[in-house]
Amino acid sequence: MPRRARVSEVLVPIERGKGVPLRIQLQRALRKAIQEGRLFPGALLPSSRVFAEELGLARGVVVDAYEQLAAEGYLISRRGSATLVAHRAATSLSAAHEPELPAEPRYDFRPGRPDHSLFPRGAWLACLRRVLATAPDAAFDYPDARGARQARAAVAGYVNRSRATAATPDRTLLCAGFAQGMRLVCEVLKTRGVRRIAVEDPGHAFESSEVRASGLELVPVPVDDRGICVDRLARLKVGAVYVTPAHQYPTGAVLSSERRASLLAWAAEQRGLIVEDDYDGEYRYDREPIGALQGLGPELVVYIGSASKILAPALRMGWILSPQTLIQDLSRAKLDADRGSAGMDQLALAEFIERGYLDRHLRRTRLIYSRRRAQLATALGMYLPECRIRGIAAGLHLTLELPPEGAAESKIIAGALRRGIHIHGMRTYQARAGSGKPALLVGYCRLPEEKIKEGAKALAAAIRAVRRPAGP
Numbered sequence: 402m403p404r405r406a407r408v409s410e411v412l413v414p415i416e417r418g419k420g421v422p423l424r425i426q427l428q429r430a431l432r433k434a435i436q437e438g439r440l441f442p443g444a445l446l447p448s449s450r451v452f453a454e455e456l457g458l459a460r461g462v463v464v465d466a467y468e469q470l471a472a473e474g475y476l477i478s479r480r481g482s483a484t485l486v487a488h489r490a491a492t493s494l495s496a497a498h499e500p501e502l503p504a505e506p507r508y509d510f511r512p513g514r515p516d517h518s519l520f521p522r523g524a525w526l527a528c529l530r531r532v533l534a535t536a537p538d539a540a541f542d543y544p545d546a547r548g549a550r551q552a553r554a555a556v557a558g559y560v561n562r563s564r565a566t567a568a569t570p571d572r573t574l575l576c577a578g579f580a581q582g583m584r585l586v587c588e589v590l591k592t593r594g595v596r597r598i599a600v601e602d603p604g605h606a607f608e609s610s611e612v613r614a615s616g617l618e619l620v621p622v623p624v625d626d627r628g629i630c631v632d633r634l635a636r637l638k639v640g641a642v643y644v645t646p647a648h649q650y651p652t653g654a655v656l657s658s659e660r661r662a663s664l665l666a667w668a669a670e671q672r673g674l675i676v677e678d679d680y681d682g683e684y685r686y687d688r689e690p691i692g693a694l695q696g697l698g699p700e701l702v703v704y705i706g707s708a709s710k711i712l713a714p715a716l717r718m719g720w721i722l723s724p725q726t727l728i729q730d731l732s733r734a735k736l737d738a739d740r741g742s743a744g745m746d747q748l749a750l751a752e753f754i755e756r757g758y759l760d761r762h763l764r765r766t767r768l769i770y771s772r773r774r775a776q777l778a779t780a781l782g783m784y785l786p787e788c789r790i791r792g793i794a795a796g797l798h799l800t801l802e803l804p805p806e807g808a809a810e811s812k813i814i815a816g817a818l819r820r821g822i823h824i825h826g827m828r829t830y831q832a833r834a835g836s837g838k839p840a841l842l843v844g845y846c847r848l849p850e851e852k853i854k855e856g857a858k859a860l861a862a863a864i865r866a867v868r869r870p871a872g873p
C-alpha cells in the first residue's frame with residue numbers, strides 16, 4: 402500500500418498578495434512536483450483537509466486544485482478514497498478549398514477564425530518598433546533554425562504558464578504556424594521509418610493539405626464525446642497519432658482523463674509518438690482550460706501550438722515543443738525548409754509576451770468570444786430547436802448537429818451561401834461520407850453580438866428552405 406506523500410515533499414511555495422490566485426499557485430506546484438518526479442506514480446496525496454490546514458488555505462482551494470489536475474490526468478480521485486498520482490503522470494523531465502465566395506458575406510460563420518478587428522495593432526507595433534530600435538546587430542544575422550533564443554524562452558514560459566506544458570527553450574522550435582510544424586514532424590517521422598499515422602475522424606487531418614501531403618498514410622480513428630477512441634490504436638500498427646485533446650477539432654469534445662492516460666500508455670508501450678495540436682486550448686469559457694498532454698509526457702508528445710487563433714493566422718507563427726530525441730532532426734528539417742522563421746517577428750512576439758500584452762489580449766478576447774458563443778447558442782435554441790449543439794463551451798466555433806431527416810449538409814451549405822451566409826459542414830473533416838453525423842460548424846467570433854441573433858435566424862431560414870420533401 403503506498404504511503405501518503407507528506408506536504409513537505411510537495412514543496413508548495415504559496416505566495417500571498419502576488420496577484421496569482423492561490424488555487425492556481427497550488428495547481429502549478431503540484432503539477433511541477435509530479436513532472437519532476439518528486440511525487441511519483443501511485444503516491445497518495447494528503448487529504449484536502451490536512452493539506453489545507455498545513456498550508457493555511459481554505460479546503461475548497463485544495464479540492465479545486467485536485468479536481469483540475471484529475472481532469473488533466475495527473476491525479477486520480479475517487480469518491481470516498483484518497484487522491485493519488487496517476488500512473489502515466491510520471492514524466493521525467495528526465496479549410497479545405499473554399500468555394501468561390503461572394504466578396505462580402507452577410508454573415509460570416511466560418512469556423513476557426515478570430516475577429517481580426519480585435520488584433521492588438523498598437524501593442525504589436527510598439528513591440529516591433531522597440532525590437533527594431535534596440536536589437537543588437539547580431540540579431541539581423543541568420544537565426545538559429547529553432548528561432549531566436551529570447552523568443553523560444555518567451556514562448557516556452559508562456560505555454561508552461563498558460564497550457565501547463567513542460568517546455569524548455571532548447572527543445573522549443575518556432576515555425577510558420579501549425580501547418581509547417583506538422584510538416585516538419587511528419588518529415589522527421591518518415592526519416593525514422595514511420596509510414597502510418599492515426600488521425601481523428603472526423604478531424605483536421607482530412608481537411609488540412611499539410612497532413613494529407615505529408616506522405617504518411619492516414620489511418621482514421623473514430624471520435625466520440627470523450628475524444629479519440631484510444632482503445633482502437635493497439636490494433637492499428639501506426640507509429641504516431643495526431644490528436645487535438647483540449648478541444649477536438651471539429652466535434653468540440655475534450656479527451657477524457659482516462660483516455661489521456663491510455664494514450665500516454667500506448668505511446669510508452671508501443672514507442673509511438675503523440676502529435677498534440679493545441680490550436681485553441683486557451684479559449685475555454687465554462688472552466689479553466691485543461692492543461693496540455695505534453696506536460697504529462699514531454700518525451701512521448703510533440704506539441705504544436707499556433708498564434709493563428711489567439712492572434713491572427715496572417716502572422717504565420719507557431720511553435721513545436723519537442724521531445725529531446727527529436728529536436729535535432731526537427732532543427733535540421735527546419736533549416737532545410739527555410740533556414741528559420743523571420744527573426745524580427747520572433748523578437749516582437751517575445752516582447753509582446755514579456756510585456757503582458759498577450760495575456761491582456763487573451764483576457765479581452767476570451768470575454769468577447771464567450772459572450773458571442775452564449776448569444777449564438779441561445780439564438781440557435783430559439784430558431785433551430787431540432788438541432789443539438791455538441792461539444793464544450795470553448796474555442797471559436799460550435800458544432801450543430803443536423804436532424805437525420807433534414808436535407809443533406811452540402812445542400813444546406815450551398816443554399817446558405819446563396820443567401821450570403823458562409824458556413825462549413827462536418828463532411829469536409831470526415832475520412833469518408835457518413836463516418837459521422839451530419840453537422841454544421843458555426844464560427845461565432847467574427848460576428849458582433851448584435852448580428853449573431855439575426856445571423857442565426859437567417860441560417861435557420863436557409864436550412865428550412867432546402868428541407869427534404871416529406872415522404873409519401
Ligand SMILES: Cc1ncc(COP(=O)(O)O)c(C=O)c1O
Pocket residue numbers: 496513577578579580581605645650678680706707708709714718719
Ligand atoms: C485543428 C487546427 N489546428 C491548427 C490550426 C492552425 O493552423 P495554422 O497555425 O497553420 O494557421 C487550425 C486552423 O484552422 C486548425 O483548425
